[in-house]
Amino acid sequence: MPQSAEQIKDHATLFCEPEYIELFARKHALENRAAPEEVERQAEYTKSWEYRDKNLKREALTINPAKACQPLGAVFAAVGFERTLAFNHGSQGCTAYFRSHLARHFKEPCAGVSTSMTEDAAVFGGMQNLVDGLSNAYTVYKPDMIAISTTCIAEVIGDDLTAFIDKARKDGVVPADFPLPQAHTPSFVGSHVTGYDAMVKGVLSYLWEGQARQADDRINIIPGFDGYAVGNNRELKRILGEFGVDFTLISDVSDVFDTPTDGVYRMFDGGTPIAAAKAAINAKATVAMQKYCSEKSLELAASVGQETAAFHYPLGLGATDEFLMKLSAITGKPIPESLEKERGRLVDALADSSAWLHGKSYSVFGDPDFVYGMTRFLLEMGAEPVHLLATNGGKEWEGEMKALLAASPYGTRAQIWPGKDLWAMRSLLATEPSDFVIGSSFGKYFERDLGIPLIRLTFPIFDRHHHHRFPTWGYQGSLRVLVTILDKILDVLDLQTAKTGISYDLVR
Amino acid sequence: MEAEAKAARKQMIADVLAEYPAKTAKKRGKHLNVFEEGNTDCGVKSNIKSIPGVMTVRGCAYAGAKGVVWGPIKDVVHISHGPVGCGQYSWGQRRNYVSGAVMGVNSWVAMQVTSDFQEKDIVFGGDKKLVKVIDEIEAMFPLNKGISVMSECPVGLIGDDIEAVAKKKSKEIGKFIAPVRCEGFRGVSQSLGHHIANDVMRDYMIDPAAGKEEPGFESTPYDILIVGDYNIGGDAWASRILLEEMGLRVIGQWSGDASVAEVERAPKVKLNLIHCYRSMNYICRHMEEKYAVPWFEFNFFGPTRIARSLRAIAEHFDDKIKEGAEQVIAKYAPLAEAVVAKYRPRLEGKKVMLYVGGLRPRHVADAYADLGMEVTATGYEFAHADDYQRTTKYVKDGTVVYDDASEFELERIAQALKPDLVGSGIKEKYGTQKLGFPFRQMHSWDYSGPYHGYDGFAVFARDMDLAINNPVWRMSKAPWKAA
Numbered sequence: 001m002p003q004s005a006e007q008i009k010d011h012a013t014l015f016c017e018p019e020y021i022e023l024f025a026r027k028h029a030l031e032n033r034a035a036p037e038e039v040e041r042q043a044e045y046t047k048s049w050e051y052r053d054k055n056l057k058r059e060a061l062t063i064n065p066a067k068a069c070q071p072l073g074a075v076f077a078a079v080g081f082e083r084t085l086a087f088n089h090g091s092q093g094c095t096a097y098f099r100s101h102l103a104r105h106f107k108e109p110c111a112g113v114s115t116s117m118t119e120d121a122a123v124f125g126g127m128q129n130l131v132d133g134l135s136n137a138y139t140v141y142k143p144d145m146i147a148i149s150t151t152c153i154a155e156v157i158g159d160d161l162t163a164f165i166d167k168a169r170k171d172g173v174v175p176a177d178f179p180l181p182q183a184h185t186p187s188f189v190g191s192h193v194t195g196y197d198a199m200v201k202g203v204l205s206y207l208w209e210g211q212a213r214q215a216d217d218r219i220n221i222i223p224g225f226d227g228y229a230v231g232n233n234r235e236l237k238r239i240l241g242e243f244g245v246d247f248t249l250i251s252d253v254s255d256v257f258d259t260p261t262d263g264v265y266r267m268f269d270g271g272t273p274i275a276a277a278k279a280a281i282n283a284k285a286t287v288a289m290q291k292y293c294s295e296k297s298l299e300l301a302a303s304v305g306q307e308t309a310a311f312h313y314p315l316g317l318g319a320t321d322e323f324l325m326k327l328s329a330i331t332g333k334p335i336p337e338s339l340e341k342e343r344g345r346l347v348d349a350l351a352d353s354s355a356w357l358h359g360k361s362y363s364v365f366g367d368p369d370f371v372y373g374m375t376r377f378l379l380e381m382g383a384e385p386v387h388l389l390a391t392n393g394g395k396e397w398e399g400e401m402k403a404l405l406a407a408s409p410y411g412t413r414a415q416i417w418p419g420k421d422l423w424a425m426r427s428l429l430a431t432e433p434s435d436f437v438i439g440s441s442f443g444k445y446f447e448r449d450l451g452i453p454l455i456r457l458t459f460p461i462f463d464r465h466h467h468h469r470f471p472t473w474g475y476q477g478s479l480r481v482l483v484t485i486l487d488k489i490l491d492v493l494d495l496q497t498a499k500t501g502i503s504y505d506l507v508r
Numbered sequence: 509m510e511a512e513a514k515a516a517r518k519q520m521i522a523d524v525l526a527e528y529p530a531k532t533a534k535k536r537g538k539h540l541n542v543f544e545e546g547n548t549d550c551g552v553k554s555n556i557k558s559i560p561g562v563m564t565v566r567g568c569a570y571a572g573a574k575g576v577v578w579g580p581i582k583d584v585v586h587i588s589h590g591p592v593g594c595g596q597y598s599w600g601q602r603r604n605y606v607s608g609a610v611m612g613v614n615s616w617v618a619m620q621v622t623s624d625f626q627e628k629d630i631v632f633g634g635d636k637k638l639v640k641v642i643d644e645i646e647a648m649f650p651l652n653k654g655i656s657v658m659s660e661c662p663v664g665l666i667g668d669d670i671e672a673v674a675k676k677k678s679k680e681i682g683k684f685i686a687p688v689r690c691e692g693f694r695g696v697s698q699s700l701g702h703h704i705a706n707d708v709m710r711d712y713m714i715d716p717a718a719g720k721e722e723p724g725f726e727s728t729p730y731d732i733l734i735v736g737d738y739n740i741g742g743d744a745w746a747s748r749i750l751l752e753e754m755g756l757r758v759i760g761q762w763s764g765d766a767s768v769a770e771v772e773r774a775p776k777v778k779l780n781l782i783h784c785y786r787s788m789n790y791i792c793r794h795m796e797e798k799y800a801v802p803w804f805e806f807n808f809f810g811p812t813r814i815a816r817s818l819r820a821i822a823e824h825f826d827d828k829i830k831e832g833a834e835q836v837i838a839k840y841a842p843l844a845e846a847v848v849a850k851y852r853p854r855l856e857g858k859k860v861m862l863y864v865g866g867l868r869p870r871h872v873a874d875a876y877a878d879l880g881m882e883v884t885a886t887g888y889e890f891a892h893a894d895d896y897q898r899t900t901k902y903v904k905d906g907t908v909v910y911d912d913a914s915e916f917e918l919e920r921i922a923q924a925l926k927p928d929l930v931g932s933g934i935k936e937k938y939g940t941q942k943l944g945f946p947f948r949q950m951h952s953w954d955y956s957g958p959y960h961g962y963d964g965f966a967v968f969a970r971d972m973d974l975a976i977n978n979p980v981w982r983m984s985k986a987p988w989k990a991a
Contacts, residue, residue, distance in 0.1 A: 001839075003963040005846035008970045011605070011741045011957050023749055024607045030725075030759055031583075032769035034614055034651050042651055043613045054647055060640035062592070062624035063648065069593030091661055091692035092558055093568020097597035100934045104601070109939035111915070115560040122665060122693050132531075133560030139529050140562060140916050152591060153693050156630060156665040187591035188625045188662065262984050265919060265939045423612070423619075423648070442599075445611065445618075 047430035063423035067392040069187035070195025077199035078147035080251030082271040085143035086112040090151025135173035145179040155186035181206035191392035224290030227459025235471035290369035313369040316377030342475040358382035361434040366458040368393035379408040386434035389417040509906025545905035550896040562914040572701025573690030574658035580604035582615040590660025653768040664691035686712035697890035706790035717772035736784030739764020741957015754832035775799040786866040810875025811844035840962040851969040856880035858928035873902040
């Protein structure tokens with residue numbers, strides 16, 4: 001009997017019991033399976049150079065991409081504004097997917113509605129769905145703003161969002177001045193990072209429309225799509241507070257994706273006040289923490305006369321230095337001593353651990369800005385990047401990565417892989433391995449198949465909890481990234497040396 | 509239930525509806541009810557379009573076809589045909605376990621294979637790309653036994669002829685290629701996706717293979733199929749072990765841990781045993797009509813229903829199997845009793861509110877009853893009238909029943925009923941917990957399982973206990989706040 005009430009075995013151990021091992025054997029005999037040798041041969045072949053060549057030559061087939069689609073980014077951006085409801089015009093399944101995807105990462109509820117377009121809407125257009133949807137959403141959820149994005153169906157059939165929204169206003173389902181920004185975010189264009197940009201731009205251009213800019217000294221900061229937004233946005237606010245800078249975070253999800261358990265469900269919490277987003281037109285400058293999440297939004301900011309600057313997910317020392325110096329240059333305020341001290345502490349930590357960090361090799365995958373920022377920090381540790389991959393990275397990103405690597409003696413081994421997916425990365429790692437992989441939970445299959453330990457440092461992280469509550473940006477955030485990496489290095493070393501006991505040292 | 513209590517529940521529903529615009533309140537009013545004992549249905553409308561803007565929990569046809577029915581077939585490569593999102597969000601999320609498989613070599617269940625449509629594919633059509641995708645799958649994954657093409661929204665809107673591509677390429681590669689027209693805008697929920705998936709399984713796998721010789725396979729009088737078990741957390745294995753122990757031979761599992769061989773030999777079976785009626789009844793009906801294979805609905809949640817099901821299944825066979833069923837029940841009785849003895853005192857009288865999919869809103873009711881718990885409210889995302897008829901056999905007088913409930917309705921009903929446990933999905937989990945209610949995901953078993961069979965019942969009982977009796981639920985109020 002495999003199970004017992006005293007020691008209940010679940011899926012992790014139950015199926016290792018002899019009764020189930022025998023069950024599998026009986027089942028496999030009825031599966032007309034490929035011979036074990038054939039499976040073994042193919043498994044080995046997938047790790048060969050020949051397979052790698054074929055794998056990298058794929059033109060049509062995508063396997064395990066490290067990117068999601070535009071409206072996911074639009075939803076993420078939308079919920080970062082105060083009492084704003086994310087509203088997708090399209091099939092309802094898309095919205096169910098965005099909500100569950102974000103919930104699985106943040107371990108938080110994610111609100112969002114759709115217009116539930118079905119076959120008749122596909123034929124006759126989704127106008128009535130949009131009008132009814134706005135009426136219901138406005139009445140039931142009482143938001144202060146409804147941010148409308150689209151999914152494939154609405155884009156393919158060419159629904160005229162602007163006309164539909166006008167109709168909704170004429171029908172009086174929402175007040176005449178109720179904010180209804182929009183973004184076109186079909187999934188067959190760009191990825192979640194461009195969808196994020198489209199929604200931020202949609203909100204700002206809606207709120208800025210018809211306003212004359214009266215320049216002030218504030219700074220706008222667009223954080224970008226970030227799985228660590230809860231920790232990072234708060235860290236950003238702390239840094240700016242130290243600086244004494246007046247700022248507006250444009251889309252701040254740090255509260256809505258981190259609400260307390262105290263007997264209340266807050267569908268809306270925190271976020272950029274709509275009045276602040278409206279007044280953001282007057283800011284002196286708009287700074288994007290992630291360039292590829294903000295290209296269109298920065299164009300908008302520049303078009304109204306603001307200074308703009310863009311960073312690549314500022315991890316590590318140099319990137320944080322540059323970010324702070326930029327803030328100082330824009331505001332004319334000196335970099336506060338408190339932050340300079342934090343800088344010194346990060347250097348201190350890097351020095352203390354440098355012997356363990358130096359020369360380790362890493363492959364990194366994720367969004368283009370993350371891969372850039374992470375790689376830059378690795379180079380600062382004296383580590384050697386090997387495969388650097390962004391499924392949603394393009395030529396421009398490739399050029400920036402090349403320049404980054406060329407500037408460091410530790411960058412010579414690195415290869416840059418724009419547009420490639422994680423099945424391609426598997427081949428790359430099988431043929432030219434690195435000591436570690438840095439990426440999302442999707443990297444856990446490399447760990448299993450190739451024995452390369454994964455360090456989870458980017459979205460989505462489904463199989464570990466609460467990482468997003470801690471920052472990765474700035475000197476403090478970098479310290480945490482450093483510790484995460486170092487812990488993995490030393491855990492792996494302990495595991496390796498535990499077998500013989502030789503080098504299983506108490507002091508490292 | 510007392511008339512007064514029932515009236516209060518009806519008033520609760522009226523209060524919820526009052527917050528909708530009038531047109532929506534009228535529509536939603538038909539989907540919410542308080543069950544009256546003796547009625548042959550639950551008094552709710554079902555399988556009707558969701559109302560825009562109210563945050564339905566439902567998904568789409570693609571989710572039903574790829575996510576539920578086809579996706580778990582392990583030796584088939586499933587293409588999420590269209591843009592990247594659908595496949596990305598459903599990647600590895602249903603925990604359909606597979607055995608003896610090497611991912612990317614002879615199994616692709618926990619992978620995301622997509623044609624990743626770009627704008628040019630929308631403008632010029634995706635058929636040429638699909639041809640190439642199939643060729644590249646053959647190069648990457650030569651041990652696949654077939655390919656499914658799971659259509660996403662754009663495919664059906666731009667006039668692609670995936671059937672023609674499938675036909676042509678299937679001849680070329682000598683394996684089946686199944687075009688599944690499960691675009692997300694079809695139907696009103698996941699449900700039509702199940703139906704479409706069943707139909708394609710029939711047309712591209714079962715019927716074409718019927719009568720095909722299978723060397724080395726010999727029928728026995730005890731051959732059965734497990735239908736509509738997706739092996740979430742290993743459910744189908746915990747069911748199979750009991751059926752095998754009673755003397756039956758399970759010649760296929762659909763579709764959790766399924767292989768193509770197990771689907772293709774289906775007409776040779778003596779009896780189809782269906783667990784999730786909603787998602788796979790169509791194929792059972794087809795096999796009944798075309799191959800005269802009878803089918804039987806069973807329920808392997810909790811010892812009461814398991815024993816009843818084992819005996820009812822045995823009725824379809826000879827005395828040897830009947831004896832086998834009794835032996836299995838006797839063998840596991842001490843385990844079931846020990847589990848109940850351990851957990852019932854901790855769970856007695858606890859009230860559960862459910863909102864799930866296919867079979868669970870009714871099927872788990874007696875498993876809770878085995879633990880002394882009571883389902884006080886239940887409902888389905890995508891049920892049909894026949895599901896609600898079946899539900900009457902499980903729920904008690906006065907149970908609140910909701911169909912296609914919105915997040916808003918669920919929140920209000922939970923606050924009014926104050927259940928001790930809520931069982932629903934990932935989208936509902938965290939908001940419900942913030943309200944202070946213990947919660948279990950009843951789609952994915954909250955990353956636990958199995959819950960089927962006797963082995964699974966022990967896990968089920970443990971999980972309900974750890975959810976309800978965790979100390980965290982007494983911590984939400986700060987001690988300096990007055991009670």
